[in-house]
Each structure stands twice: as C-alpha cells, then as structure tokens.
Amino acid sequence: MKIEVWSDFVCPFCYIGKRRLEQALDQFPNKEQVEVEFKSFELDPNSSPYPGKNIHEVLAKKYGMSLEQAKQANKNVGDQAASVGLTFNFEEMKPTNTFDAHRLAKYAQTKGKEKELTETLLKAYFTESKHIGDDETLADIAQAVGLDRNEALTILQDKTAFANDVRIDEGIAQQFGISGVPYFIINRKYAISGAQPAETFKNALEKVWQEESPAPVLQDLSTETGASCTDDSCAVPGNKE
Numbered sequence: 001m002k003i004e005v006w007s008d009f010v011c012p013f014c015y016i017g018k019r020r021l022e023q024a025l026d027q028f029p030n031k032e033q034v035e036v037e038f039k040s041f042e043l044d045p046n047s048s049p050y051p052g053k054n055i056h057e058v059l060a061k062k063y064g065m066s067l068e069q070a071k072q073a074n075k076n077v078g079d080q081a082a083s084v085g086l087t088f089n090f091e092e093m094k095p096t097n098t099f100d101a102h103r104l105a106k107y108a109q110t111k112g113k114e115k116e117l118t119e120t121l122l123k124a125y126f127t128e129s130k131h132i133g134d135d136e137t138l139a140d141i142a143q144a145v146g147l148d149r150n151e152a153l154t155i156l157q158d159k160t161a162f163a164n165d166v167r168i169d170e171g172i173a174q175q176f177g178i179s180g181v182p183y184f185i186i187n188r189k190y191a192i193s194g195a196q197p198a199e200t201f202k203n204a205l206e207k208v209w210q211e212e213s214p215a216p217v218l219q220d221l222s223t224e225t226g227a228s229c230t231d232d233s234c235a236v237p238g239n240k241e
Contacts (some may be wrong), residue, residue, distance in 0.1 A: 006041040006183040015122045017182035018082040024201030040102040040169035050096040050236045096133030106162040116145040123152030
C-alpha cells in the first residue's frame with residue numbers, strides 16, 4: 001500500500017494530519033507494508049521570505065480579521081496540535097516562502113532521508129521558531145538529519161536544483177484537483193482530505209487493505225470429490241460404474 005501526502009511545511013494541519021496518520025499506522029497490523037511518500041505543495045507560492053511580522057499579523061492581513069481574531073484562531077489550532085502531542089509556538093513563528101524547503105526535501109529523498117527531514121522541518125517551523133526560508137538554517141537542518149551540510153547548501157544556493165521535482169508534484173496536485181492540504185492519496189485510488197481523526201485514517205487503512213489485498217481465489221481442477229482427510233474423517237471416492 002502506498003500513501004502519497006501533499007503538504008506544506010508552514011501548514012499547521014499538515015503537521016497535525018501527519019501525526020494522526022502515524023497514530024493510525026501504529027495500530028495497523030500491516031504497517032510494515034505501507035509506504036508513505038511526501039509530495040510538495042506550496043500554500044502561497046508568491047509569499048516572500050520572512051517579512052519580520054508574526055503569524056498573527058500575517059493571518060489577520062490575509063483573511064481580513066482583527067489581530068485578536070487571528071490569535072484566537074491560532075489558539076484553536078494549537079489546541080488541536082496539543083491533542084496529538086505537538087507544541088506550536090505561534091508567538092515566535094517566522095512565516096516564509098517554502099519553495100527552497102521543498103527543494104531540500106527532494107534532495108533528501110535521493111539520500112533516503114525524506115521522512116526525517118520532513119519531520120524536522122515541521123518541528124523547526126512550528127515548535128522551534130526557525131526561519132525555514134533561510135539557506136543557512138536549512139543547511140543546518142539538513143546536517144541534523146545526517147545529510148552533508150556543504151552539499152545541501154550548494155543545492156540550496158542553486159535555485160534550479162530540484163526545482164522541477166517540486167513543480168512536478170504541484171502539477172500532479174493540479175491534475176487531481178487538490179486545492180488544500182494535507183491531502184492523502186492511497187494507491188492512486190482513494191483520497192482523504194484534511195487532518196482527519198486518527199480513527200478515520202485507521203478505518204481507511206483497513207478498508208483499502210481488504211479491498212486491495214483479497215485472499216487468493218484458487219481454481220479447483222479436481223476431477224472427483226473425496227480422497228482427502230479432515231480432522232473428523234477421511235473420505236474415500238465412490239466407485240464409478
């Protein structure tokens with residue numbers, strides 16, 4: 001079973017949804033046969049690097065709400081994050097463009113470090129208040145998950161490196177009509193939109209597993225009945241006239 005997850009590193013529900021999926025997988029007996037792959041999605045491709053404003057101010061301006069309304073909205077999201085063991089530090093978050101972070105994730109994928117980098121980037125932004133639009137910061141994060149810092153920095157400074165890989169993911173998202181994240185596609189046949197409860201993910205895993213992995217159906221080529229034993233008795237084929 002393969003689960004493709006379209007998400008962005010500054011999307012709070014992407015982090016929450018990721019954790020809920022992981023909780024569901026922990027309860028799924030066939031977890032080892034499930035592959036999870038993260039796909040790039042930019043919530044705001046035209047956003048600038050960290051402008052110096054906090055997330056409350058950015059949210060208020062973007063949605064035309066008051067600062068107090070923005071703070072309350074963020075508190076509600078923070079409460080949901082806390083319910084799955086995450087800590088969101090809204091007061092010091094540094095909203096920024098995520099294209100370079102996505103390019104770094106594509107590089108990490110070639111090194112088998114995609115999952116580690118994805119988790120570390122999300123934690124860096126939401127909990128540790130790091131500027132994940134900054135090349136040096138991203139290079140430090142790459143090093144923290146076991147990647148070569150100098151190589152990562154070289155890639156980050158070449159704005160064309162892995163850019164096409166990010167655009168391919170975003171193009172596929174458009175083909176599927178994905179307009180919001182997180183968005184989960186299972187075996188390119190089933191979809192889950194948003195940070196659904198862990199129970200929803202668990203039920204989906206079980207449903208897809210049952211439908212996609214049916215018990216083998218054997219064609220019986222026997223020419224006569226009997227000539228076999230069960231726990232109760234052995235059947236002898238009847239005589240044919």
